[in-house]
Amino acid sequence: LAMxxxxxxxxxxxxxxxxxxxxxxxxxxxAAALLLFAPPNLWLAILFGLVGAAGVALFVxxxxxxxxxxxFAITTLIFSQIFYxxxxxxxxxxxxxxxxxxxxxxxxxxxxxxxxFSTVSLHWFVLAVVxxxxxxxxxxxxxxxxxxxxxxxxxxxxxxxxxxxxxxYKIVAVLLSGVFAGxxxxxxAVQHRFAAPDF
Numbered sequence: 140l141a142m143x144x145x146x147x148x149x150x151x152x153x154x155x156x157x158x159x160x161x162x163x164x165x166x167x168x169x170a171a172a173l174l175l176f177a178p179p180n181l182w183l184a185i186l187f188g189l190v191g192a193a194g195v196a197l198f199v200x201x202x203x204x205x206x207x208x209x210x211f212a213i214t215t216l217i218f219s220q221i222f223y224x225x226x227x228x229x230x231x232x233x234x235x236x237x238x239x240x241x242x243x244x245x246x247x248x249x250x251x252x253x254x255x256f257s258t259v260s261l262h263w264f265v266l267a268v269v270x271x272x273x274x275x276x277x278x279x280x281x282x283x284x285x286x287x288x289x290x291x292x293x294x295x296x297x298x299x300x301x302x303x304x305x306x307x308y309k310i311v312a313v314l315l316s317g318v319f320a321g322x323x324x325x326x327x328a329v330q331h332r333f334a335a336p337d338f
Contacts, residue, residue, distance in 0.1 A: 142276050143319035150280055151312045152292030154212045157199070157219030161317040163338060165192040165324025167226065170239040170334035179241070185325045192321020193314060195222070200313035204306055207295070227336045238335030265326050272319060279315065288312055 140162055147153045168191030169184040176183055203214040226233045233239065279285055287308050290298040299305045328334050 140320055140323040142272060143316045143323065146276065146280070146288075146312055146316040146319070150285060150292065151288045151309065153204075153309065153312065154208075155215040155313075155316070156212045157215030157217070158316070158320055159338075160199075160215075160219040160222045161192045161196055161320035162324040162327070163222065163226065163334075163336070164195050165189065165321030166328040166334045166338060167233060167239070167324075168192065168321070169325035169328040170241055171232075173241045173328075174239060181329065184329065185322070188321050188325030188328070189318055192324065193318050196314045196317025196321075197310070199317070200310040204309035204313060223336060234335075236336060238333055238337075240333055261330060265330070268322070268326060272322065276319065284308070284311075 140158075143161070144155070144158050147155050147158070165188035168188035172184040172187035173179045199215065199218045203211050203218070206214055227235060229235070230237075280288070287298065287303055290303070291305055291308060295305055324338075327338065
């Protein structure tokens with residue numbers, strides 16, 4: 140979650156007050172998949188969490204990246220509060236303030252392997268995901284794309300003047316940030332077997 144936030148704040152210079160929405164959507168996406176499908180499948184839960192977070196991140200990015208500085212931050216906060224109210228009040232789907240409880244999903248590779256996570260195996264799985272996320276984000280931020288993000292942070296008008304479509308880069312930055320925040324939300328849901336608005 141911290142690394143995903145660093146894409147926006149550290150590399151692009153866009154302060155987001157609504158980053159928790161992507162985390163929560165990943166968490167609720169994973170919870171929904173684990174409750175809807177039998178037998179519960181970890182990979183499906185992660186996929187649902189990522190798709191939910193990515194879809195909302197793209198929607199938020201489309202509207203908020205047209206704004207700069209404090210206006211961008213306030214817009215992300217507004218979207219975050221809208222999603223919080225929806226999750227809190229749509230009790231038939233989200234469980235409202237009681238949240239959603241589910242059993243711990245099996246770690247499956249269809250047709251090859253199926254076993255339930257122990258505390259130790261879950262730890263190693265999450266550690267592997269964090270390590271792979273770090274390597275992916277490091278690669279992204281050190282690529283030419285990452286250099287453009289840093290250029291936007293340092294001097295957005297000059298970046299636009301030399302020919303870069305700044306809004307597109309900002310949208311992709313918000314999308315990437317939302318996806319990795321959603322991934323952290325799915326892992327949190329799997330670990331705690333619980334999703335609630337307070338998270």
